[in-house]
Amino acid sequence: MTSGTPPFVIVERVSKRYGRLGARFVLRQACAEFGAGEVHVIVGPSGSGKTTLLNLVGGIDRPDEGRIVVGGVTVSGLRESGRAGWRARTVGTVFQQPFLPRGWRAWEAVAAPLLAGLGVSPAEGRRRAVAMLETVGLGEESDRRVEHLSGGQRQRVALARALVPRPALVLADEPTAHQDRESGRRVARLLAEAARRDGTTVLAVSHEAEGQHWLADRRWVLEEGTMKEEGRVQKEEGRETG
DSSP states (O other), X not given: OOSSOOEEEEEEEEEEEESGGGOEEEXXXXXXXXXXXXXEEEEOOTTSSHHHHHHHXXXXXXXXXXXXXXXTEEGGGSOHHHHHHHHHHHEEEEOSSOOOOXXXXXXXXXXXXXXXXXXXXXXXXXXXXXXHHHHTTOGGGTTSBGGGSOXXXXXXXXXXXXXXXXXXXXXXXXXXXXXXXXXXXXXHHHHHHHHHHHOOEEEEEESOTTOTTOOOSEEEEEETTEEEEEEOOOEETTEEOO
16 A cells, blocks of 8 residues: 555455356456455456456455455455354445335335344435435435336445445445446446445446546555556546546
8 A cells, every 4th residue: 555544445465266167267366455444446358357356355265275354354264154154234335227116116125234234213214315315316206116217226225225234344346337428427436435424435336547527535546457556536527646
């Protein structure tokens, strides 16, 4: 790390292989430290391992080699049941394709993690869910069923769902991919605000070579299984500093 911020996520010589007999490396001895309360954008071509990296950091999968530490917890060393419990307490995830239960209203989908894992009352859960939907620009859609929303709207519901518990870590897989430019900037701004307000560490991956939407503290390039930090890319009024 060069920013002076203590690392919250440590990726230490991590390798992951797929294919027959594990012959194809997706990640090869990847190393990175992601600072607490910062927004980190990881760019790279399709197939470079960006989603794999998020799955490993989030405890959905385990590396073949190396270790991953999040907030002092060696996630890569936990058994599957331990990783699931840790993930529910610690991580908010925005997948590339939002997984929202068909038939649920938007506010129900957002409130679900509050009601299931945090012991929030139904009334308080609904209040907080509607407030978060208003934050992502969907306040008027809170009673609509998720299957009646557009792809971009469903992605913002998924973002609201990830942010409403105020997790320590948010993993966002192409969260602006289905958004128009204005909505994409809103998504990027909300993630930056979560980092600043709640101390949330945000890891977001993107195909955008320039990461034009992102109000990022650091930018990384993942290519051919290895990671390289490009440095500080905080943008103000459309201009990069570095």
